[in-house]
Amino acid sequence: MAANNFRHALFCAVVTLIISIPILGLNLEAKGINIILTGAKTSTYVAIVLAAVAVFVFQAYRDSIMGLLGKLPNFNPLADKEPMEQSKRVKLESWILTGIVVLALFWPFVVSRGSVDLATLVLIYVMLALGLNVVVGLAGLLDLGYVAFYAVGAYTFALLSQYTGISFWMALPIGALLAGLTGMILGFPVLRLRGDYLAIVTLGFGEIIRILLNNWTTLTGGPNGIGGIPEPTLFGMEFGRRVKEEGNTSFHETFGIAYSGEHKVIFLYLIALVLAVITALIIRRFMRMPVGRAWEALREDEIAARSLGLSRTAVKLSAFTIGAFFAGFAGTVFASKQGFISPESFVFLESAIILAIVVLGGMGSQLGVILAAIAVTILPELAREFSEYRMLIFGAAMVLMMVWRPQGLLPMRRIHITLNKQE
Amino acid sequence: MLEVQNLSMRFGGLLAVDGVSLDVQEREIVSIIGPNGAGKTTVFNCMSGFYKPSGGKILFEGKEVQGTPDYKISRLGMVRTFQHVRLFTQMSVVENLLVAQHRHLNTNMLAGLLGTPDYKKREQKALDRAAYWLERVGLLDLANRDAGNLAYGQQRRLEIARCMVTEPKLLMLDEPAAGLNPAETKELNQLIVSLKEDYNVSVVLIEHDMSLVMDISDRINVINQGRPLASGTPEEIRQNDDVIKAYLGEA
Numbered sequence A: 001m002a003a004n005n006f007r008h009a010l011f012c013a014v015v016t017l018i019i020s021i022p023i024l025g026l027n028l029e030a031k032g033i034n035i036i037l038t039g040a041k042t043s044t045y046v047a048i049v050l051a052a053v054a055v056f057v058f059q060a061y062r063d064s065i066m067g068l069l070g071k072l073p074n075f076n077p078l079a080d081k082e083p084m085e086q087s088k089r090v091k092l093e094s095w096i097l098t099g100i101v102v103l104a105l106f107w108p109f110v111v112s113r114g115s116v117d118l119a120t121l122v123l124i125y126v127m128l129a130l131g132l133n134v135v136v137g138l139a140g141l142l143d144l145g146y147v148a149f150y151a152v153g154a155y156t157f158a159l160l161s162q163y164t165g166i167s168f169w170m171a172l173p174i175g176a177l178l179a180g181l182t183g184m185i186l187g188f189p190v191l192r193l194r195g196d197y198l199a200i201v202t203l204g205f206g207e208i209i210r211i212l213l214n215n216w217t218t219l220t221g222g223p224n225g226i227g228g229i230p231e232p233t234l235f236g237m238e239f240g241r242r243v244k245e246e247g248n249t250s251f252h253e254t255f256g257i258a259y260s261g262e263h264k265v266i267f268l269y270l271i272a273l274v275l276a277v278i279t280a281l282i283i284r285r286f287m288r289m290p291v292g293r294a295w296e297a298l299r300e301d302e303i304a305a306r307s308l309g310l311s312r313t314a315v316k317l318s319a320f321t322i323g324a325f326f327a328g329f330a331g332t333v334f335a336s337k338q339g340f341i342s343p344e345s346f347v348f349l350e351s352a353i354i355l356a357i358v359v360l361g362g363m364g365s366q367l368g369v370i371l372a373a374i375a376v377t378i379l380p381e382l383a384r385e386f387s388e389y390r391m392l393i394f395g396a397a398m399v400l401m402m403v404w405r406p407q408g409l410l411p412m413r414r415i416h417i418t419l420n421k422q423e
Numbered sequence B: 001m002l003e004v005q006n007l008s009m010r011f012g013g014l015l016a017v018d019g020v021s022l023d024v025q026e027r028e029i030v031s032i033i034g035p036n037g038a039g040k041t042t043v044f045n046c047m048s049g050f051y052k053p054s055g056g057k058i059l060f061e062g063k064e065v066q067g068t069p070d071y072k073i074s075r076l077g078m079v080r081t082f083q084h085v086r087l088f089t090q091m092s093v094v095e096n097l098l099v100a101q102h103r104h105l106n107t108n109m110l111a112g113l114l115g116t117p118d119y120k121k122r123e124q125k126a127l128d129r130a131a132y133w134l135e136r137v138g139l140l141d142l143a144n145r146d147a148g149n150l151a152y153g154q155q156r157r158l159e160i161a162r163c164m165v166t167e168p169k170l171l172m173l174d175e176p177a178a179g180l181n182p183a184e185t186k187e188l189n190q191l192i193v194s195l196k197e198d199y200n201v202s203v204v205l206i207e208h209d210m211s212l213v214m215d216i217s218d219r220i221n222v223i224n225q226g227r228p229l230a231s232g233t234p235e236e237i238r239q240n241d242d243v244i245k246a247y248l249g250e251a
């Protein structure tokens, strides 16, 4: 055992050296027209060796260190409590959610424009995470290419507005339906795959869609993206200073108030809020419907579920499609918010962030997902100075999370249907 | 209603089932017995569509069903339990029964979202049927518990109830008495007989508990090392020399 640990630790330390020395220890310097290889300062080498020693020590005593980590007091005091009685818990969760929504309604009128803009982004992530939650948390399908459907929604709106001048309200259902359809088409051949294989294939799909957008220059404009995507209107009222579309009126003139750029931002925020609430409500409802039970049954015991007549493909496909649908929803809002989209916005990192929100939030739990979406979107903004280390912090947070609370901040307890005593 | 002809199933080099035939008539309890590893569960897996048999035919109500996907088999009215209980342990007891009634429910998503009258009616009917069967197997008081928290004997009964809410024509039970105490076995005995008599279900039973098998079976098939050894009424099997030899040799 000890010898084994020692050998493993030694191996890790050597790997650290092999990786770090060329990356950190060797520099390319331009001298005139030539590029020459120079060594780094001695201090760098010392640091590398120290790092290797640290890796060695950690790996050698890993078991005891991880054991200590596990024994640390729980950050979340609610976590280890006996689960609350279902009726109470449901009530509490509804109250908290209602509270959040009410707060969210008034909030944009008291804070700065930048904050409202950021909050809109949070809401888009909430929608995305709620949608992905259906796929990963409820149906148990690891989808690493979720951003593809987000892209389909956004590009649907962008292209339709460019070629047909469609409005936001028309594009919203079309984008969502098209994303759902894409989900169904992509999902059909791959859903018989299991676990890791499914993850890899969906990862591939995500990349294929992004590369397609990048290279189909004639249609999508390639890396240059598409601009001039219209903002939403309120019953034909525009929020710009001047009316762009014939037949529309402008918001500030109709109400006889002074023009302010904030109106538009707040309006977008409110739309995102309403859509996020609708998303949450619909998915909540799904969880109590036959389809929601089928997702859970298939996730818990596929063999038993099939023996009772559930078609694996149909049930999984429904989760995949619904997830994609809400990604399309979010994509349309995103396109409208940005006014400009390019493949840059739909890289794998986005999928990873959305997945992280779902995992952090506690797979399947809506309140958890909402809180995690807020945390994951806002924290990096607050810690802008550390933006270089963002991914590092992110990774560390995930590792710690897996050690402390693998079940997420607020693990899911699905609302069970209760049987009331008859007579 | 069910006819298995010359069924064989090969796993690589192992011929787990070799030329097994059996038939089940309406309202009949047919048992499959045999020593451990004889291939009984494998026969079930072929019948319920989990395996595609390497050879032979399975006819259900006159139609060939070998190789039909498992979920379609169960929709035809052939459902099974498992040797090791397979419940949805994190779902409540009543929800286990609702999942089983999936295809009796209105699964149209729009209908569900809008809560149409038809959706509500069917949902209620499913709840009623679940309540009926829970009452029948004595689990009504535990309806809202997580299925995983039930005692072993209760889990076994829930698994049977979960099959029954699908309104099957043929029920396949894989060692339903395993791990039950004598009192529970007796209850099970009565339950299985009642399924046949009161609900017109045919039963195929795999079981090691000989007294249960001899007591309730109309006919018995014995399998040994994948091959059929004997078949007949309990009386005939009791006196069959080959069977006695196989079992004594085993013991």
Ligand SMILES: Nc1ncnc2c1ncn2[C@@H]1O[C@H](COP(=O)(O)OP(=O)(O)OP(=O)(O)O)[C@@H](O)[C@H]1O
Pocket: B011, B014, B016, B034, B035, B036, B037, B038, B039, B040, B041, B042, B043, B083
């Ligand atoms: N999926 C499989 N792959 C390979 N071999 C298998 C598989 N399933 C069963 N077998 C083999 O087939 C033989 C019959 O197994 P089976 O489970 O049908 O026996 P059984 O009669 O149900 O026994 P028991 O009374 O112990 O339940 C065994 O030798 C087993 O190892």
Ligand SMILES: [Mg+2]
Pocket: B040, B041, B042, B083
């Ligand atoms: Mg068996």
